[in-house]
Amino acid sequence: MQSFLRDAQDFLxxxxxxxxxxxxLTLCALLLSTLLGFVWALLRLSALRVLSWGAIALITxxxxxxxxxxxFYIYFVLPDLGIRLSAFQAGFIGLGIAYSAYQAENFRAxxxxxxxxxxxxxxxxxxxxxxxxxxxxxPQAVRVxxxxxxxxxxxxxxxxSIASAxxxxxxxxxxxxxxxxxxxxxxxFTLVALLYLAMSLPLTYLAHRxxxxxxxx
Amino acid sequence: xxxxxxxxxxYGAHRVLDGVNLEVAKGEVVCIIGPSGSxxxxxLRCINGLEHYDQGSIAIDGESVRREHKxxxxxxxxxxMVFQRFNLFPHRTxxxxxxxxxxxxxxxxxxxxxxxxxxxxxxxxxxxxxxAYPAQLSGGQQQRVAIARALAMQPKAILFDEPTSALDxxxxxxxxxxxxxxxxxxxxxxxxxxxxxxxxxxxxRVLFLDHGRVVEEGTARQILAEPRHERTxxxxxxxxxxx
Numbered sequence: 001m002q003s004f005l006r007d008a009q010d011f012l013x014x015x016x017x018x019x020x021x022x023x024x025l026t027l028c029a030l031l032l033s034t035l036l037g038f039v040w041a042l043l044r045l046s047a048l049r050v051l052s053w054g055a056i057a058l059i060t061x062x063x064x065x066x067x068x069x070x071x072f073y074i075y076f077v078l079p080d081l082g083i084r085l086s087a088f089q090a091g092f093i094g095l096g097i098a099y100s101a102y103q104a105e106n107f108r109a110x111x112x113x114x115x116x117x118x119x120x121x122x123x124x125x126x127x128x129x130x131x132x133x134x135x136x137x138x139p140q141a142v143r144v145x146x147x148x149x150x151x152x153x154x155x156x157x158x159x160x161s162i163a164s165a166x167x168x169x170x171x172x173x174x175x176x177x178x179x180x181x182x183x184x185x186x187x188x189f190t191l192v193a194l195l196y197l198a199m200s201l202p203l204t205y206l207a208h209r210x211x212x213x214x215x216x217x
Numbered sequence: 218x219x220x221x222x223x224x225x226x227x228y229g230a231h232r233v234l235d236g237v238n239l240e241v242a243k244g245e246v247v248c249i250i251g252p253s254g255s256x257x258x259x260x261l262r263c264i265n266g267l268e269h270y271d272q273g274s275i276a277i278d279g280e281s282v283r284r285e286h287k288x289x290x291x292x293x294x295x296x297x298m299v300f301q302r303f304n305l306f307p308h309r310t311x312x313x314x315x316x317x318x319x320x321x322x323x324x325x326x327x328x329x330x331x332x333x334x335x336x337x338x339x340x341x342x343x344x345x346x347x348x349a350y351p352a353q354l355s356g357g358q359q360q361r362v363a364i365a366r367a368l369a370m371q372p373k374a375i376l377f378d379e380p381t382s383a384l385d386x387x388x389x390x391x392x393x394x395x396x397x398x399x400x401x402x403x404x405x406x407x408x409x410x411x412x413x414x415x416x417x418x419x420x421x422r423v424l425f426l427d428h429g430r431v432v433e434e435g436t437a438r439q440i441l442a443e444p445r446h447e448r449t450x451x452x453x454x455x456x457x458x459x460x
Contacts, residue, residue, distance in 0.1 A: 120267055121304035121363075125318035125370060126294025135321060139308045 007187045011178055018174030019195055025092050025160045025170055030153060032096025037103025044108050055104070062101035067162050070094045075166040091163035091170075099156060106148045110141035142214050150207020154200050161196075171195055218243045218405055219264060219374060224273035226259060226429075233259050234270065235429035241374070244403040248416040248437070251426035252452055257409040258301075260426070261376045264407065265298045278373065294322050297367030297375035301382050303359040305351040311338060311362045312347040318370045330369070337365040341395050357388030361395055374405035381412055413456060417441050425449045 043055035062070075075090040085093065114137050122132040164173035175192035179185050219241040226234040234256045241247050249257045262268040264275055266282050266289045275282040282292055305314050315334035319325040325333075338347055341361035351359050360380055367375050377396065381389045393415050400406060400419045410416060416423050416437055423440040425433040425448075433440055433449045444450045 115304070117300060117302055117304040118306065121298075121300060121306070123267060124265055124293055124296075124298035125366070126290050126292075126322045127318075128290050131321060135317070136306060 004187050004190075007182075007184055008191055011184075011188060011191060014178060015171060015174050015191055015195060018169060018171035019199065021088070021168065022157070022160050022170040022172075023199065025088065025095070025163060025168060026153075026157045028092035029095035029099065029160065030156050032092060033099035033103050033152075033156070036096060036100035038107055040100060040104035041107035041111060044104060045111060059101045059104055062097060065098075067095065067098040067159060068165055070098050071162060071166050087163070087166050087168045090166055091160070091168040094166075095156065095160060095163065099152065099159075102152060103149075106145045106152070107141070110143075110145035111137055113144045114140045146210050146214050147207075150203075150210060153203050153207060157200055157203060158196060218245075218278055219407065220274075220276045220279075221260070221264065222274045222276075224260070224263060224270050224275060226256075226263065226268070226270045226272075232429050234263070236273070237426075237429070237431055239407075239424065239431070241405060241407055243373075243405055245422070246400045246404075246406045246408065246420050247422045247424065248420035249407065249409045249424045249426055250411070250413070250416060250440075250452070250456075251424075251432075252455075255426045256429040257426050258378050261298075261378050261407060261409055265296055265376055266293055267298075294318070294370055295373050297370055297372035299360070299363050299367055299375060299377045299380050301379040303351070303356070303363045303383070305359055305362055305366070307351050310348045310350055311343060311354065311365075314351070314362055315365045315369045318366065323370065334365070334369060337368050338362070340368075340398075341365045342391065355388055356384045357391045360384065360392045364392075364395055364399075368399075374407065375399070377406065377408040377410070379409050379411065381410070411456060413441060413453070425452065427452070 040055050040059055043051045044059070046052050046055075071090065071094040074085065074094045075087065078085065078090075118136050118140065119132055122136045127135070160170060161172035163170055164176060167173065171192055175188045179188040182188070219239070221237055221239040224234050224237045225232065237256070237260055239247070239260075249260065251257050259268060263270045264277075264282065266284045269284045277292060277296060280288065280292060283289065305311075306317065309317065312331070312334050315337055316327070316330040319330040319333065320327060335344070335347065338344055341364055343358060343361055343365070346354060346358060346362075351362070354362065364375075364380075380396070381392050384392065389412070393412060396406070396408070396415070397419055408415075408420070418437075420437045422434065423437045424431050425440060425444070425446070427448050433444060433446045440449065441453065444453060
């Protein structure tokens with residue numbers, strides 16, 4: 001136990017750096033996946049067949065390919081096509097795109113859960129589509145998609161560890177490097193696991209709070 | 218003011234509206250009655266540009282109403298609509314519901330919109346419920362908020378789509394009373410309804426619609442007391458249910 005604490009003291013500053021990268025990576029990927037997911041959801045719900053079918057095809061492709069493979073593709077294949085990204089950029093873009101498919105389905109479910117009568121009432125007041133979306137649909141859809149959104153945040157935090165495979169210096173990668181040079185697997189990965197858990201707790205709390213704030217009538 | 222000429226609409230082979238004509242003058246109250254599926258609601262929804270129609274023309278003060286036109290938003294803001302199921306915004310209070318249109322469509326200042334909304338909610342008898350959410354109101358109260366919401370746009374006319382059909386019987390009276398007040402104040406109204414008493418008392422004209430056609434049209438007295446057509450008589454008998 002004493003050696004664990006001693007080692008922990010040595011390792012934590014390094015792992016702490018990894019935590020910061022993990023948080024940055026999660027936030028960037030979350031933002032991107034939210035924006036893209038929202039765009040896919042709107043396309044999916046479009047009255048124009050071309051757009052909705054395009055969105056369905058896109059979502060199906062993204063969902064059907066492992067996140068790890070998507071990251072490899074962006075980091076290792078795109079440079080052959082002349083697009084060079086840093087490991088961090090490739091990581092958050094890959095995670096953002098991979099998660100956008102799930103976000104899209106959540107948003108779509110939320111938007112479709114709004115009573116069509118609400119849209120007609122807004123139309124009859126003379127509101128235009130953009131305003132109806134902002135003032136009438138989204139405030140009501142939010143209640144449906146926030147609970148799954150909370151889950152998505154927590155999953156995103158954990159799945160950001162996949163970016164270690166393309167050398168992003170996040171928490172898991174930091175752990176791997178220390179473990180490889182010290183062979184103290186037990187200490188290192190226990191710390192890594194505890195740090196992920198510690199980071200997920202505030203998110204769990206936030207998800208709970210959001211759900212309560214928007215869930216009330 | 219509202220001019221419906223030879224309007225037709227079909228879903229495949231099923232004709233929902235079949236050459237409907239209707240002229241509503243300023244300040245007039247017209248009731249539309251008819252069995253369910255006769256096209257009454259569809260007609261009303263076409264007048265507000267909520268639905269597409271295949272043939273004919275609809276105009277409000279000479280301006281063509283077409284769902285596909287860019288001008289439809291402005292036109293809708295000039296004609297109020299009250300729905301069978303109220304369709305109040307559940308995430309906003311009664312006051313906010315009534316302020317929504319004036320603030321976000323007419324760009325009135327919040328202060329002015331608030332003042333107007335309070336006055337309108339008082340007018341429909343809900344001065345005590347300004348901060349209540351729709352879920353906290355009875356159906357009759359919700360429908361009166363919906364009427365206030367339509368009035369807040371200072372519309373040229375209001376279309377009522379079976380405004381009392383979703384209400385418990387004891388709540389119908391309050392809503393009809395508000396509508397009667399509006400009629401007496403000279404509001405132009407087109408009312409799809411099953412309330413024959415209201416039609417008899419308030420409507421200047423009554424239309425009987427069946428299978429998408431205007432079967433009979435006349436004063437409330439003519440249609441309700443002395444219907445000429447078999448189908449009108451048949452319908453009235455069913456509605457009035459003299460056991």
